[in-house]
Amino acid sequence: MSGYLNIRNLSVSLRGGGPILRSVTLDVAAGQVHGLVGESGAGKSMIGKAVLGTLPRALQITAGEIWLDGQDLLKLSPGQRRHRIGATTALIPQDPLTALNPSRRIGPQITRRLVDILGWTKAAAEARALELLAEVDIPDPRRVMRTYPHELSGGMRQRILIASAFAAEPKLIIADEPTTALDVTVQKQILRLIAEMQARHGTALLFVTHDLGVVSKVCDSLSVLYAGKIVENARMRRFFMHPIHPYSAALLAATPTYTNPQGSLMPVPESVIETVEQEVTAHDRRWGRR
Amino acid sequence: MALLRAILVRLLTTAITLFGVAVIVFVVIRVVPGNPIAMMLPPGATEADIARLQMQYGFDKSIFEQFTIWLSGVVQGDFGTSISLRQPVSLLVLNRLPATLELSIVALLIAVLIGGTMALVGTRFRDTGAEGAIDMGAGMALSIPDFLWGLVLILLFGVLWPVFHISGRISPSLDIDFTTNFYLFEALFRLRFDVLADLIGHMFMPAVALAIPLAAIIAQLLKQSLKETMHLDYVTLARTKGYAERTVITREALPNAILPTLTLVGVQFTFLIGGTVIIERLFSYEGLGNMAIDAVINRDLPLIQGIVILFALIFTLVNLVVDMMYVVLNPRLRHA
Ligand SMILES: Nc1ncnc2c1ncn2[C@@H]1O[C@H](COP(=O)(O)OP(=O)(O)O)[C@@H](O)[C@H]1O
Numbered sequence: 001m002s003g004y005l006n007i008r009n010l011s012v013s014l015r016g017g018g019p020i021l022r023s024v025t026l027d028v029a030a031g032q033v034h035g036l037v038g039e040s041g042a043g044k045s046m047i048g049k050a051v052l053g054t055l056p057r058a059l060q061i062t063a064g065e066i067w068l069d070g071q072d073l074l075k076l077s078p079g080q081r082r083h084r085i086g087a088t089t090a091l092i093p094q095d096p097l098t099a100l101n102p103s104r105r106i107g108p109q110i111t112r113r114l115v116d117i118l119g120w121t122k123a124a125a126e127a128r129a130l131e132l133l134a135e136v137d138i139p140d141p142r143r144v145m146r147t148y149p150h151e152l153s154g155g156m157r158q159r160i161l162i163a164s165a166f167a168a169e170p171k172l173i174i175a176d177e178p179t180t181a182l183d184v185t186v187q188k189q190i191l192r193l194i195a196e197m198q199a200r201h202g203t204a205l206l207f208v209t210h211d212l213g214v215v216s217k218v219c220d221s222l223s224v225l226y227a228g229k230i231v232e233n234a235r236m237r238r239f240f241m242h243p244i245h246p247y248s249a250a251l252l253a254a255t256p257t258y259t260n261p262q263g264s265l266m267p268v269p270e271s272v273i274e275t276v277e278q279e280v281t282a283h284d285r286r287w288g289r290r
Numbered sequence: 291m292a293l294l295r296a297i298l299v300r301l302l303t304t305a306i307t308l309f310g311v312a313v314i315v316f317v318v319i320r321v322v323p324g325n326p327i328a329m330m331l332p333p334g335a336t337e338a339d340i341a342r343l344q345m346q347y348g349f350d351k352s353i354f355e356q357f358t359i360w361l362s363g364v365v366q367g368d369f370g371t372s373i374s375l376r377q378p379v380s381l382l383v384l385n386r387l388p389a390t391l392e393l394s395i396v397a398l399l400i401a402v403l404i405g406g407t408m409a410l411v412g413t414r415f416r417d418t419g420a421e422g423a424i425d426m427g428a429g430m431a432l433s434i435p436d437f438l439w440g441l442v443l444i445l446l447f448g449v450l451w452p453v454f455h456i457s458g459r460i461s462p463s464l465d466i467d468f469t470t471n472f473y474l475f476e477a478l479f480r481l482r483f484d485v486l487a488d489l490i491g492h493m494f495m496p497a498v499a500l501a502i503p504l505a506a507i508i509a510q511l512l513k514q515s516l517k518e519t520m521h522l523d524y525v526t527l528a529r530t531k532g533y534a535e536r537t538v539i540t541r542e543a544l545p546n547a548i549l550p551t552l553t554l555v556g557v558q559f560t561f562l563i564g565g566t567v568i569i570e571r572l573f574s575y576e577g578l579g580n581m582a583i584d585a586v587i588n589r590d591l592p593l594i595q596g597i598v599i600l601f602a603l604i605f606t607l608v609n610l611v612v613d614m615m616y617v618v619l620n621p622r623l624r625h626a
């Protein structure tokens with residue numbers, strides 16, 4: 001098994017209810033960008049949450065393995081797992097307006113974890129935060145460190161969250177639709193920023209999006225998810241030249257070329273939907289509705 | 291400028307509120323039956339004696355006239371003379387105020403401590419039996435009023451296992467020469483721990499009786515607010531940073547969850563202060579509330595008026611403090 005993150009046959013279901021993720025298998029190679037595409041509600045966020053250990057209480061992992069750097073997270077105690085995630089992995093959340101604590105200044109929101117969890121000195125953490133804020137093009141980082149989130153725009157806050165995610169030099173970053181909640185005008189900038197930061201820091205990135213056009217710009221490989229089931233795992237170039245699954249092909253056809261990153265998903269033909277739905281049903285019949 | 295305006299508006303509304311309270315109290319205690327003069331004279335006093343005293347205290351005049359006379363005294367700081375105690379009302383009331391303030395503040399601290407702990411523990415172990423037990427305890431605490439808790443405490447710690455004093459504020463033998471009537475704070479300040487222990491031994495039961503219902507309310511409100519906050523994105527993000535659940539609750543959720551509960555706790559605290567009237571009576575605690583009951587029994591109209599006005603003033607001040615804390619704790623308002 002190569003790669004930094006390897007998810008194997010991960011199944012998640014509603015406690016006492018139906019499946020949410022169906023035997024998901026995907027790999028994120030060290031230092032590479034892996035796209036995770038699927039329509040809204042497909043279960044993209046739940047994959048990220050399963051890795052980070054933040055699944056809603058109503059959901060539970062029923063089967064599978066989540067290998068991080070050669071270690072199955074699900075075999076660790078909750079405390080060990082939390083520590084491991086905290087030290088190696090970071091999240092760039094979907095909505096920058098709700099992802100910063102409204103009653104704390106920006107500075108501590110970046111530096112505290114460096115001090116508390118990773119044992120840095122306060123001075124080192126502050127120097128690091130200033131450096132990272134400058135790197136994500138925040139003007140006057142010293143002042144921004146003392147502001148409260150409500151004083152900043154959505155784009156600024158997402159830059160801060162990106163800086164915060166990279167601050168501890170994590171090995172893996174999960175970006176969950178990091179531009180969806182932003183103004184169209186800043187979406188492109190933030191996307192470019194994430195790509196630049198990833199390249200510069202050599203971090204593995206699991207990039208969650210519902211936009212295939214975006215994937216084409218930033219990813220090395222991708223997974224297509226439908227109703228909690230991986231429809232196709234592929235290297236980028238092969239996928240765009242020769243998608244194997246009809247659903248992938250339909251997605252590609254519906255995306256107004258990857259010269260237009262603003263392009264959104266167009267309806268997928270009924271016949272293709274029927275095909276994937278049959279596969280999902282077959283999966284459930286084989287494995288039980290767990 | 292906006293702040294100055296807000297303060298002026300606040301002062302004006304406070305004045306209007308107090309005036310309204312004064313009018314209502316003044317009228318109500320004069321229309322209910324009971325003659326203050328008759329209460330203070332020995333049986334067999336002549337009609338002439340009664341009439342003379344009625345005139346001396348101004349009770350022969352119309353209510354409106356009495357009110358204007360009283361009000362003109364009040365604006366000069368003169369709240370009249372107590373009929374039963376024959377001393378200036380302002381002096382009597384201010385001498386008793388510290389006892390009631392100490393009791394209320396200690397009760398509030400106990401309530402915040404117990405209620406806050408219950409809320410945090412209940413959040414940490416939410417959706418488990420522990421949370422259920424806390425909910426049940428809070429429900430029980432709320433279904434019994436404070437004075438019944440007082441009786442329960444007397445049975446427990448006064449009779450069955452007599453470790454606390456049942457009545458009074460301080461043992462007479464320990465009455466060091468206090469310069470203020472804030473015995474508790476003064477004993478603490480002067481490092482007289484023997485006196486402090488005695489004061490606490492007296493205050494324990496009335497304070498806990500007052501605190502129990504408020505603690506239950508804080509436990510329920512704060513826990514609800516914390517549980518809602520635990521679903522928010524910044525809390526989830528903190529979790530991915532490697533923080534333990536306990537830290538996530540106290541550091542990320544708590545500062546934000548406190549805000550919505552603060553106002554309600556402020557209102558409930560004024561109820562607690564109202565509760566001191568009966569609790570002080572029950573424990574013969576020498577405070578304002580105890581004095582209020584005596585004043586009512588004796589139909590001591592000037593004293594009743596003075597005490598009610600003071601309580602009204604305390605309530606408005608509590609609300610003011612709550613509003614100020616809300617601004618201080620909420621960065622979004624601090625900068626507005
Ligand atoms: N707290 C929850 N309780 C129950 N079901 C949930 C919860 N959160 C999400 N789900 C379900 O999980 C599925 C996947 O959601 P999600 O991963 O958020 O989709 P997306 O691909 O849009 O990120 C959805 O069908 C949703 O209804």
Ligand SMILES: [Mg+2]
Pocket residue numbers: 044045046176177
């Ligand atoms: Mg999502």
